[in-house]
Amino acid sequence: MSDDHDHHDGHDDHELRVSKIRSGTVIDHVRGGQALNVLAILGIDGSDGEEVSVGMNVPSDRLARKDIVKVEGRELSQDEVDVLSLIAPDASINIVREYEVVEKHRVERPDVVEGVLSCPNAECITTGGEPVTSQFEVLDDGVRCSYCDTIVREEIASLIDT
């Protein structure tokens, strides 16, 4: 179970920072500093009234520092989980119902992500006011625009289309 959702792992003091949720999703083991990008990639900005808790740079057994995102009342789909792999490859996803973790997934890298990232190439057709959804092929070490071929290996989070 999540070392932040479970009260039996010796990190109770950290639990005080991010409360347990009744039903929804806990995204755990996000790399430190990436929590807000996780919310951006999921299109969660609070404007729909979602109850969201975020812990940033908390101590972790597996990562030196990690972020945690808890979304009350929403269970992430596999597609949503997969796109998280671009910025949070170590993340684990816990689906919570009535305070119990009922499902636990690791993210998997998808072959393609659509409508999530903006191409950094200003000459790409996807940046030119056309009715086209951005699409990136996921490489072992980055992503590649399916339209203009541009490869991005670093700072992928900066491409998130918010």
Place this chain on the structure above:
Amino acid sequence: MRHDHLITSKQLSRADIETVLDRAAEIDADPAAVADRHANAVLGLLFFEPSTRTKMSFETAMKRLGGTVIDMGSVESSSVTKGETLADTVRVIEGYADALVLRHPRQGSATMANELVDVPLLNAGDGAGHHPTQTLLDLYTIRENAGLDDLTIGIMGDLKYGRTVHSLAHALTNFDAHQHFISPESLQLPREVVYDLHQADDGVRVREHDSLEEILPSLDVLYVTRIQRERFPDENEYQKIAGEYQIDLETLEDASDELTVMHPLPRVDEISPEIDETDHAAYFEQAHNGVPVRMALLDLLLSENGGDHDE
């Protein structure tokens, strides 16, 4: 290759290329035999950037197959000035034409347009991206002059923005070709293209250089492109390197007598006119080959898609 579009040379296998080149050779030998082959076909020309050779050779090719051409004209005289998107333009014009030829300044434009139309679509240049029909006529010219296997080719000039170079480099990975890329550091091949070449050819037969001198004697073909002065923010930087990427008879003293010199044209000063009259020069032949190669391509695409005279 799905025989209903041509967006990038990456989609072409060796067999696809040979099918087009063989058909072009047949047409070249007897153009009268195909004079009425697509008498009812209409080709739509959508050129959002200036073009002379590509546009006129497509127009000539379609007319020599018996078909007709419709042309949206210059961007200034089209609905683009009213704010119409490319997506809408191609969806409208596909209703008028049996096939479309698209040139557009943005990379990936042909990929997007192809997703929206049902008629065959040919990419005639998408920004600094690809120009696959130019590649087919380049390959036809190389095959005629030097052969496509056991080939050592030097590709020199503006490799960064040169879409003809990107397409040719991809296509040559289908053949036993050693590719040498010669450019100033600031105009090297895009890393995306290098990535693809290494994926296709494990990098063994692709090399990059900043000078022609050391590899010139080994070349069968030298493919020259224009170093684009307007790409340099500092004129002095351009002047420093420009002379190193111009060729004249003196430059070619160490070249093989059999060296074929090519250029997609237009040239400015990168190939001295004194080379025009030598056996090295193949660039005007290369431009002329645009017609039979584009006739072959249109014939294959239109026949595949319910054209007039399927054999």
